[in-house]
Amino acid sequence: MAMLSQLAEIDDESGWVLWYCVWKAGGSLPHQELSEHDQQLVHERFHQAGLTLPELRAEFEALEGFARGSSDPAAAAEAMFNIAEWATARHLPLIALHYTEAAASLLPGNPSQALAAGRTNRQYGDLVSRADTYYERAIPLARKIRNWRVYVRAHLGKGHIRKMLGDNGDARAHFFTAARAARTLSGEKWLAGQTQHDLLVLAAEEGNFHAAMMYAERALDSYPRHHHRIPGLAHDFAFVLLRMGMYAEAAALLDRVMQTRMPPPDQVIGWSTLAHAAAGAGDGHRYHQASGNVLRLVDLFDHHAAAAFANLACGAQRLKLWGDAERYALRSLQIAEQRQQTEAIPAARDVLATLGGDHPMHDNEAITSDLRHRAIKLIPALTTRVVKWRDATYRIRKPRIQERSSP
Incomplete structure (x- = not known):
């Protein structure tokens, strides 16, 4: 399996322990009492794994009890979740994936693990x-025990999935539910702002720019100073500007955003949007710089790959680089179909349908001066928030499991 290739990068004993636990949790190994000799072998392997990876020693101790059949499932699930976090930080996504699923299988009635x-x-x-299946499981479980923090996040996650599958109506319904629950049940004003942020993206994609402005203003007002999605909000507002034909303004805002310490998967989509905006502004040099950054990162961090290649295709089309436009559009379609990321398909198909044309993309010509003025007023406010996002007042704290499992 693909997971084994990532385990091969880890010490033999630690790799065996990681494999053994996740397969046992998934029911792939038969349940049986271990002989005294086998128990000693298991103990030695877990002990050696803890010496090799001391940062996971406590987790291995909890999982040794699980392997022996004497551990509390909740303790084993928490240990598996922590290992998944460790794997994510080290860019071992398949280990992270298997371990979060193993934790969820140990506690099938726990909405946090499903989330x-x-x-x-x-x-x-x-x-x-x-992913849709797990969010679908988390929603009723969280509602049943009144865990509103998880309930809100599960609706947000479900909304993102529906959007990726091209069902904007269902996505909007989940975002609205999340917004209401965040305001009235979980008491998280900032999370209600996050739903406004998600609705902003939907409105922009549908060309409803008045609604997009409203959602952007609400999200900006709701987000705390150091909220982790501040750069993302600025990026997504730049996407609104791009859709409105304000390419130079979008590129300038994105230049500021890309100076922040964004996670690598977000850098992929960020650089691709900057490439699209720069091309729209007629700046071929900046397009090639930004697209080069995308191509350098996208094979390692491919979560937004379909949308990123669609952006590169649109930019190449703007600059009349017909060969690049076709190649990037086809790559976007291939990834979108393989990973069910259908939201990227319309833009890629639009590029392919207009190759060689004088008007490569469809600008909105019905943008009123009032709407442009409203957009221009928001740009400095967003820029200031991005600059202050990780200033001297920022303090790192370890979030609760529900927050670490945010959608």
Whole structure:
């Protein structure tokens, strides 16, 4: 399996321990009492794994009890979740994926673990429908025990999945539910702002720019100073500007965004949007710089690959680089169909349908001066928030499991 190739990068004993635990949790290994000799072998292997990876020693101790059949499933699930976090930080996505799913299988009635499995599948899985299944499980479980923090995040995650599958109506319904629950049940104003942010992207893709402005203003007002999605909000507003034909303004804002320490998967989509905006502004040099950054990262961090290649195709079309436009559009379609990321398909098909034309993309010509003025007023506010995002007042804290498992 593909997971074994990642385990091969780890010490033999640690790799065996990681394989053994995830397969046992998944029911692939038969349940049987271990002989005294086998128990000693298991102990020695787990002990050696803890020496090799001391940062995971506590987790291996908990999982040794699980392997022996004497551990509390909740303790084993928490250990597996922590290993998944460790794997994510070291760019071992398949280990992270298997371990969040193993934790969810140990505690099938736990909405937090279902949420974590949904999130990891959305980030790293080949089929977004698998993530959809975990979010679908988390929603009623969270509602039943009144865990509103998980309930809100599961609706947000489900909304993202529906959007990726091209069902904007269902996505919008989940985002609205998340917004209401965040305001009235979980008491998280900032999370209600996050739903406004997600609705902003939907509105922009549908060309409803007045609604997009409203959602952008609400999200900006709701997000705390150091909220992790501040750069993402600025990026997505730049996408609104791009859709409105304000390419130079979008590129300038994205230049500021890309100076932040964004996670590598977000850098992929960020650089691709900057490439598209730069091309729209007629700046071929900046397009090639930004597209080069995308191509350098995308094979390693492919969560947004379909949308990123669609952006590169649109930019190449703007610059009349017909060969690049066709190649990037076909690559976008291939990834979108393989990973069920259907939201990228319309833009890629539009490029292929207009190759060689004088008007490569469809600008909105009905943008009023009032709408442009409203957009221009938001740019400095967003720029200031991006600059202050990780300033001297920022303090790192370790979030709770529900927050670590945010959608």
